[in-house]
Amino acid sequence: MRKNPLKSSRSSVNVIKSNKYDDEEALSTMARSVSMQTAGSKQRLIAEEILRHGNARAAGEVFNFRELASATESFNPELLIGEGGFGRVYKGHLKNTNQTVAVKQLDKNGVQGNREFLAEVLTLSLIHHPNLVNLIGYCADGHQRILVYEYMCNGSLEGHLLDLPSNKKPLDWYTRMKIANGAARGLEYLHDTANPPIIYRDLKPSNILLDAEFNPKLSDFGLAKLGPTGEQDHVSTRVMGTYGYCAPEYAHTGKLSKKSDIYSFGVVFLEIISGRRAIDNTKPTEEQNLVAWAKPLFKDKTKLTSMVDPSLEGRYPVKGLYQAVAVTAMCLQDEASTRPLIADVVTALEYLADENANDENIDDEINIAVDT
Template sequence: MKCFNFSNKEKNNEQRAIQSNSVRSTSTSISTDLDLKPFGSEFNSQNVLEFSTASSAKSFAILSQRQSNLREFTFSELKAATKNFSRTLMIGEGGFGGVYKAVIRSTDDLHKKIDVAIKQLSRRGLQGHKEWVTEVNVLGVVEHPNLVKLLGYCAEDDERGIQRLLIYEYMPNRSVQDHLSNRFRTPLPWGTRMRIAQDTARGLAYLHEGMDFQIIFRDFKSSNILLDEQWVAKLSDFGLARLGPSDGLSHVSTAVVGTIGYAAPEYIQTGHLTSKSDVWSYGVFLYELITGRRPLDRNRPKGEQKLLEWVRPHLSNLRKFELILDPRLEGKYSLKSAQKLAAVANRCLVRQSKSRPKMSEVLEMVNRIVETTDIGSPLPPMKILAPEDDFIESKRERLKRRFVDPIIGERGCLNWQTWRPKSVNTF
């Protein structure tokens, strides 16, 4: 396959970009969590991005010899498919740029048209370029039913500037985070949440143990879990992924990245990255499915803002445990399976990373819970909205995205010079 690397000019440009006051997230969904922060830190942030572009590209050089089925699109093709990147077709937006719904002709059958999501990197600098390269290099060779499929890319440089785009399969049922929030009136049924827990565990287990090399996802969270038309959950946004440690090494040393609230405590403290960092994030996500709450929510009362701290005293007995179940479920859940899922989460959230189970072991535990639980029939496909209605931001969300803070910076992204990891409270 074509493995993308960086020229010296790009690296020099990036060094200049490092001196700016803030960095932007590459998440494909609009986040309103502007005041997330490390456990115990005094500073707020949603994402903390690393700046080692060259090392990230080098870490995926191993993939360059593998066959890729990615299609290379021209910018004119994608411009036509998105009607010149019309805002009426925009279904998401982040610091990197916009995501557009479009229709293209299938590579396998030119008479067949398929829905796709096109992510366009902003041309206003190199922010997100490293993540774009990583995404192409990873998803160009990695394929699994629980990973969002990358169909192709566009990389053109001309008088109009740098054009970097990614073309994915379209996921009509949006992200798990969208459904756990109040964005949709109908909450995710308990059975669907169980299947999502199973799907995501299967996807992570494949990345960690299903190939002759290991990939650490590093940004596992509910907004990066998308749902297809049959409600199958798939991991998306691999821009922060890293290859696991080489033989004989226990970890990968790297700057702290990802979304605060999901990041493993030892990773925040030391920058030592292992697959067990993803296992911790998965444990947090299980409690998100159980409670319907985000890992950190400053809009809640002080004692309920940190999810893991809030659930801890409710785990001692059944009566207390019922109090943390998502009230939007209105009692329509299996209490026994919820308790078992919480027990799996607790195994993932052990303080010592070496004591956490591998994702293949986690998957086995979740499979046993699903097999012994009546989870009902899958949801019918969600009604496909018209493009102009597919993603409607509230006035409050628009205001939050414009928010500027002297510490956080524009769009709520951390001013990297001010952030220092502090002591970590573990679960």
């Protein structure tokens, strides 16, 4: 019998660093240009904070507005593939490289959009990982703030998991575990390999994008925050993110840490298991908050199967479910210090995503009770 994967450790991959003068100079010029145009002291502080670390790489190609208007047929509404609080995302085609891309046009009238733009470009200049979306380039012409990403043909996890139309095939159990594992790997890179560490701060199904093989990539780094260094275990900041996913200590005090991301991951993993939204006002009152509904069920193993997405029609390994719920419960601990490290979550999910693992050998002797 294998030992409990949550008790094993995982080493981080080597960080990819670039100290080339031209990379730093390109980023510095872009940051100063955008900061001056937006006249925002907070944007300048973000730029200076990131550029101080000196391990950034060039953040992709610089596009002009005309190129991106051409790529999206003048931002044709028929090419709209997503819409969020800060702007709209269009499917585009770059003629010079014959490449299909996702073009995110931020709200040019919003200060928050300017801040998100700079934070995202500079954050993505520091990081590179298979489970993080790749930024191809950006446009900062006049008041235009546009980001260009690799195109993910299967859209977001939200589109394959929540409120699924009757003609769409639901994700099977192992694809769900594979997606959870990949999302956790992306977080592991941000927390344990990026230098300085990065707190994602906005983990939710709509920000987990899927390629042709349903490999996940975290996207939308506009709310990402450089993590604490030295003796500090948190940073204090204005509470931002999406209701239903914020860790209780962050929502109440503004103290943000890596463990805040772990809580958000627990909410998303619970959505993956249950097929329910974190907040769903169409449900009966006692079921509208997913975490509040699920926590009492964690304590009774006989009730765990009632949490599973009905669209799976019972096609899942029962002991694998027990282990998955155990991971979720530990991530959703009220006390941040008692939540697991992301490396241990990844180790557990690698095991759960393995279709060849013998369900009989999964260690189900786990205390899955949580504080309520």
